[in-house]
Every structure is written in C-alpha cells, then in structure tokens.
Amino acid sequence: MSEFLPEIVVVAAIIRDRENRLCLSRRPEHKHQGGLWEFPGGKVEEGEPLEQALARELDEELGMQGARSRPFMTVRHRYPDLRVTLHFREVTAYTGEPHGREGQPVEWVPLQELSSRQFPAANQP
Template sequence: MSMPTEERTPVDVAVGVLVERDAQGQEGRFLLTSRPEGKVYAGYWEFPGGKLEAGETVHAALARELHEELGITIGDSYAWQELVMDYPHARVRLHFRKVYEWSGPFEMREGQSMAWESLPVDSAPVLPGTIPVLQWFAAERGHVGPTHRD
C-alpha cells in the first residue's frame, strides 16, 4: 500500500534580477551571488533574495533582503516571472523581479561572492532554480547555445 504524497505548501521568495542597462536602455550583464557557507546549497550561484515575511509585498521583501544581504538600496522592481521549485528541504514559489536601479556600494554581508554575468554564465554550479531564469534571458535576448557551464 502506498502512502499518499504530502503536498507541501510553497514558501514565497522574492528574487532580485539586477540588470545593467546601456545608454540605449538595452539590458546587459546581470548579478549572481553565491550561497554562503552554512546554508543549503552553499557555494551554488543564484539570483539574490529571500523569504517574504507576513504581510510583506514581494517588492518590500526584495528591498529588505537585498539591503540585508548586499547592502544596497533598490529603486523600483518589476514583476517578471514566477516559478515553483521543489527542493528536498523546501518547496518555494520564486517571484523573480527585474531591478535596474540601485544605490550604495555592494557589501557581501553574509560572506557570499558576487559576479556580473552574461550568457553563458561562468559561475558554477548554479542553483537548479536559476537555470530556468538563464533560459528566459536567452529567449528574450535571442541567445543561441548553452546558458551555463556545468
């Protein structure tokens, strides 16, 4: 007799896709950060962000998390994509928001690393939830070929 599979309620997570723009407004490089030691998937590369707190909007959570983790203050953020990922440790609903304006120096407050990337990304390994984002970038930008290195 098989046990029914337990449906885990996803945890909502705000994810910042910081993108540089050129003088004509064309999107350029984007920011990836590594997961710090002591966290699940430590050393994997991802787009920065974190969990929403009770009553928080996705933008408010993103602004708070990016200030806590990176020391920056963001301007507006723009809803882009949403994705539910099942990891062994959690089921998460990732709310990806593009950010084009920020201020303040980057401070890696959790001991993580950062890298400005373009396709294909050099930083490896990338978190499984990051791979679809790289594919979305590729589709938007007409990129042909791999989006990341293994």
C-alpha cells in the first residue's frame, strides 16, 4: 500500500462579532468531512498569499468583502485519505454580513457552545 496521500493547503477564518461569538458554517454533505461545522475558508491556490486566499474564500462563501486577517495558528493533520495543512487566520476587518452564498448554514456561536458542535478532526485544536 502506498504512503502517498493527496495534500492540500487550507486557510480558515476566526471571525468574531461584537459579542465575541464565532462565525461557523456547515460543510455540504457531498464534500470531504460533509455535515460537520467548520471555520469558514477553503483551499489556497498555488502561489496565493494566505491573506488574499482567505479574503477570496470569504467573499465567495459568505459575501464578505475586503477581509483583512492576521495569523492565528497552523495545524497539520492526516486523515486516512488526505493530508491537510490548515492555516487559521483571525479576521480583523471586513464589510458585509456573513451569509451562506452556497446555501450552507452559517451561525454565530458563543464560545462556550463550541464544544457542542461536531468539527473535522483538523479543527479540534
């Protein structure tokens, strides 16, 4: 059996509102880790700076424009079928109200309720 696994680089947003709740979205059922909650974001394109990738993904997924962000944490995780490097970035500014542009549920979740949500394993830290 080959040890080669596909590898992807992902950027994910830590977005807080004025009440310190976090913005989460639910992955579509047909995607890898479908049905689980996640911090919004997506794949980084070859050569794309992380802040630019996150701004693009937040516009595409949530209708947020001009997102600015700073590094928060990087996690490397190996699933049975995939290796992922997940760059979490804290969003410091944006315009627009986050909403599911791809039909996905989007919710503002209080910090104390995060543990009641099911996340992909790479999001656990």
